[in-house]
Amino acid sequence: MDYSEGNIKNTEFFTTSELAEKLKMNVQVITRKVQAGEIKAYKIGKDWRIPEQSVLEWLERHSNQNKNTPKEKVIRNFVKDEHIETLPAKRSKRKYLLEYILAQFESNRDYTEDEVNHIIGRYHEDFATVRREFIMEKMMERAGGIYRRLPGYKLSN
Numbered sequence: 001m002d003y004s005e006g007n008i009k010n011t012e013f014f015t016t017s018e019l020a021e022k023l024k025m026n027v028q029v030i031t032r033k034v035q036a037g038e039i040k041a042y043k044i045g046k047d048w049r050i051p052e053q054s055v056l057e058w059l060e061r062h063s064n065q066n067k068n069t070p071k072e073k074v075i076r077n078f079v080k081d082e083h084i085e086t087l088p089a090k091r092s093k094r095k096y097l098l099e100y101i102l103a104q105f106e107s108n109r110d111y112t113e114d115e116v117n118h119i120i121g122r123y124h125e126d127f128a129t130v131r132r133e134f135i136m137e138k139m140m141e142r143a144g145g146i147y148r149r150l151p152g153y154k155l156s157n
Contacts, residue, residue: 013049023055033058071096071156084124087133095137099156101130102139105149116140116147 016034020027031048034041040054061076068076074096078084084101087094101123105111111119113131120127131147134140139153 012052014052014055016048016050019050019055069157071099075100079123082123087124087126087129094133096156097124098130098133098137098139102134102149102153103155105140107149107151109148111147113145113147 014022016030017027019025020030023030030039033039034048034050039050039058041048041050043049070092074088074093078086078088078093078097079100084097087097101120104119104123105116116131117127120130124130131140131142134147135142138150140147140149142148
């Protein structure tokens with residue numbers, strides 16, 4: 001959130017109790033969402049100030065009207081600024097995130113291990129685990145230290 005002097009004057013801020021009242025929600029629920037970073041806010045002393053834009057963004061992400069696929073939901077929940085902090089234990093969710101990284105590789109192109117590590121490293125720090133998962137899920141093959149995305153592997157929708 002970038003609030004320069006010009007647009008901070010035009011921004012409405014809410015306290016957690018004001019937002020809870022406005023959304024007809026429990027104040028503790030709003031406070032937990034703010035503390036967890038789900039709703040972006042500023043802490044001033046002991047109190048939170050929540051910009052109106054943060055509320056609108058949060059509502060848009062969690063709206064029942066968003067017809068997100070399971071893959072889109074997993075990516076939204078696990079990818080922050082194009083980076084995956086943790087790979088989920090649940091296989092189906094993990095596969096979506098592996099495919100998120102796999103999409104960065106061209107089919108029918110050879111990659112050295114260093115190239116593979118570099119590409120994976122932009123999205124997840126444990127490139128060795130991701131490389132192994134690519135091989136186990138038959139997303140990539142490895143022969144003589146050269147990796148290749150398997151052309152027959154189709155990404156999920």
